[in-house]
Amino acid sequence: MAQQAEHVVTSLPETVRAQVGAALAPVDAELARRYPGDPGTRQPVHTVYVPADALTADTLAEWGAAALAALDEHAPDAGAFARVLGLGDDLAQPVHDRVRAKLARGPVEDLRIDFEDGYGDRGDAEEDEAAARAARLVHAAYADGTAAPWTGIRMKCLEAPVRDRALRTLDIFLSGLVAAGGLPDGLVLTLPKVTYPEQVAAMARVLGAFEEVHGLPAGRLGFEIQIETSQSILAADGTAAVARMIHAAGGRATGLHYGTFDYSACLGVSAAHQSSDHPAADHAKAVMQVAAAGTGVRVCDGSTNVLPVGTRAQVHEAWRLHYGLTRRALARAYYQGWDMHPGHLPTRYAAVYAFYREGLPAAAERLATYAARATGGVLDEPATAKALSGYLLRGIDCGALDIAEVTALTGLDRAALTVYAAPRRADLTTSA
Numbered sequence: 001m002a003q004q005a006e007h008v009v010t011s012l013p014e015t016v017r018a019q020v021g022a023a024l025a026p027v028d029a030e031l032a033r034r035y036p037g038d039p040g041t042r043q044p045v046h047t048v049y050v051p052a053d054a055l056t057a058d059t060l061a062e063w064g065a066a067a068l069a070a071l072d073e074h075a076p077d078a079g080a081f082a083r084v085l086g087l088g089d090d091l092a093q094p095v096h097d098r099v100r101a102k103l104a105r106g107p108v109e110d111l112r113i114d115f116e117d118g119y120g121d122r123g124d125a126e127e128d129e130a131a132a133r134a135a136r137l138v139h140a141a142y143a144d145g146t147a148a149p150w151t152g153i154r155m156k157c158l159e160a161p162v163r164d165r166a167l168r169t170l171d172i173f174l175s176g177l178v179a180a181g182g183l184p185d186g187l188v189l190t191l192p193k194v195t196y197p198e199q200v201a202a203m204a205r206v207l208g209a210f211e212e213v214h215g216l217p218a219g220r221l222g223f224e225i226q227i228e229t230s231q232s233i234l235a236a237d238g239t240a241a242v243a244r245m246i247h248a249a250g251g252r253a254t255g256l257h258y259g260t261f262d263y264s265a266c267l268g269v270s271a272a273h274q275s276s277d278h279p280a281a282d283h284a285k286a287v288m289q290v291a292a293a294g295t296g297v298r299v300c301d302g303s304t305n306v307l308p309v310g311t312r313a314q315v316h317e318a319w320r321l322h323y324g325l326t327r328r329a330l331a332r333a334y335y336q337g338w339d340m341h342p343g344h345l346p347t348r349y350a351a352v353y354a355f356y357r358e359g360l361p362a363a364a365e366r367l368a369t370y371a372a373r374a375t376g377g378v379l380d381e382p383a384t385a386k387a388l389s390g391y392l393l394r395g396i397d398c399g400a401l402d403i404a405e406v407t408a409l410t411g412l413d414r415a416a417l418t419v420y421a422a423p424r425r426a427d428l429t430t431s432a
Contacts, residue, residue, distance in 0.1 A: 034247060035294035038390075040422050042397040043298055044109035044150050045352050046339045047257070051118040052130045052153070057137055060148060064107030066342035068100065070308065074315045075346075084316045085323050085347070091354055099349045102399060107345055110150040110336075113138075115169050116157070116192050117262075124165070131169045135176025142184045152188035154226070158199045167206060174221075178214050189223040190257065195231040197241060197248035204250045222252045224300075228259030230266045233284050243291035253297045256288045257338075260302030276302045276325055276337075285334060301329040303338035308347075319347045326351035335394060356395030363388050364409035367420070371412060389420035 050059055075081035081099075082092035113134045115127065122130070134153060141147035153173050156166035170189070177183050191203050207221040225245055227233065235241035246253050263284055264274035275281065281302070288299050304325055308318035322344050329337055330351065339348055367388040392410070395401035407413050412420070 036296050037294060037422065038298075039296050040418065042149075043335055043394070045335065045398050046108075046337055046348050047110040047112050047150075047300065048108045048148075048339050049112050049114050049118055049154070052113050052115050052127075052134055053119065053122070055113055055134060055137060057140065057146075060108045060111065060141075060146065063342045063345065064103050067103045067107055067345035070315065070343045071100065071103070071346045074308075074312050074319075081346075081350070084319055085350055085354075086320075087350075087354060091357055094357060095350050095353045098353050098399060099346055102349050103345060106148070107342075108148045110188065111148040111152075112188070112190055113151075113153045115166075116154050118154075124168075127165065127169055128172060131172035132176050135173050135180065138184065139177055139180035142186075143181075147184070147186065150186040150188050151184065152186075152190065154190040154192055157191065157193035158202055159193065159195075170206070171210070174210055183216070183220065187221075188254070189221065190226055191223050192226040192259070193228050193262065194225050194245060195229045195241075196235075197244040200225060200245045200248040200253070201250070204248070204252045207252060219251060222254040223249070224255035224257050225249070225253055226257045226259055227284060227288055228262035228266070230263070233287050240287055240291055242288055246291060246295050246297050253295075255298045255300055255336075256292055257300040258285050258288065258302045260338075261305065263302075274305075276304065277328060285332070289333065298336065299334055301334040301337035303340050304344075305340065307341045308343035309341075315343065318343070323347040323351045327355060330355045352398055353400040356391070356398070356400035359391065360395065360401060360406070360409070363391050364406060367392070367412070368410045371410065371416075371420075385420045386422075389417045393417055393421055 048063065056062075071081070075084055078092045078096035081087070081096050082089070087095060115131065119127075119130075131153075138147065138151050141151070153169070155170045156162040158166060174183070177187070189207075191200070194200060203223055207223065208218065210216070211218055211220055225232075225242075227242060232241050232245065235244075242256065246256075258276070258281070260276050260281060261274050264278060264280060265271075267280050269278060269280055285299065285301065292299050304322055306318050306321055308315045308322070326337060326348060329335075337348070339345060367385060370385045370388070389412075392401065392406050393414075396403050396406060396414070403414055406417070410417070
């Protein structure tokens with residue numbers, strides 16, 4: 001006998017729902033515009049800074065060779081490397097093998113040619129030539145396939161004393177790329193020492209003007225905002241200026257990069273205690289993270305100035321510090337950081353690979369259970385499934401995990417993982 005449906009009673013007239021829909025339509029549009037969500041593209045695990053005058057066609061190869069030489073000299077096998085970093089036996093060989101392969105294949109993921117602190121003031125003629133030379137080298141690297149996946153420049157800031165110089169360097173570099181054949185897909189621009197949203201808006205205006213002059217699609221050029229001043233975190237009126245900066249960019253902001261040492265010095269932190277794990281740094285990055293959430297703008301951690309050079313003991317100590325800082329950042333969802341020396345590359349990749357390989361079994365099991373709607377030890381919801389699949393996709397993209405092993409453990413291919421990682425907003429409000 002068929003079960004009779006229960007009688008459903010409602011009271012609100014249709015006009016109320018219609019009125020609510022009409023009233024919230026602008027909010028719906030605003031949410032979609034301001035918070036489009038993560039772009040779903042691969043994010044580099046680091047940014048390497050090289051002074052503009054030190055850049056050559058062989059820079060990336062030289063960094064890779066130097067990193068491999070440091071690994072061979074100070075940790076000649078998987079066991080030695082694991083002992084330095086405290087890796088378990090199950091991770092020692094897989095991490096070591098992947099690190100070596102990465103250093104040989106593509107040691108730098110994101111290269112920033114520095115015209116700011118790492119370059120200084122060299123006179124206009126010299127900086128003009130350096131900017132033009134950078135454009136030629138970048139074009140040639142993309143043409144012959146030796147470029148890092150992401151490459152660009154950090155110009156000077158837009159404060160009055162260096163504003164004209166910053167804009168001229170930017171213009172020379174971009175114009176040089178256009179003249180050589182066009183802007184590469186991996187082009188990245190970094191605006192440092194931002195204090196006011198108006199500076200971000202000005203940068204967006206400049207890039208829009210460049211696009212118009214060269215007939216480029218509107219919005220083709222984006223840029224990173226470097227957070228190095230206290231005013232960028234807390235404005236004079238008590239608001240979070242960094243949140244306003246993102247929206248002042250008019251959709252052009254791609255990242256927020258934390259500047260460890262400038263920001264620490266701005267707050268009066270003594271040199272001996274300027275580090276990316278200082279409480280002041282944690283506060284700044286937490287504000288950046290909340291401001292960027294949902295906007296599609298990604299947060300990048302800073303760097304350490306402790307270089308892995310000297311005796312084996314000194315190198316090991318610096319490696320442990322860098323590895324620990326990188327693992328700490330990853331646990332806090334800062335998936336990118338700065339590297340300032342070739343000797344940092346082994347521990348950058350070791351930390352990244354260990355982070356994803358350690359978490360693979362548990363993440364895969366939880367996601368497989370969720371996908372099968374089975375009963376597991378944890379009651380997960382759509383938002384957790386999003387985090388789990390995003391974690392696995394980042395692990396695949398950076399080379400820590402292979403899609404075949406993830407599929408074998410989860411039963412999900414990349415397309416299915418992507419669906420879970422980028423759900424519709426409504427799905428996140430529905431309990432599992």
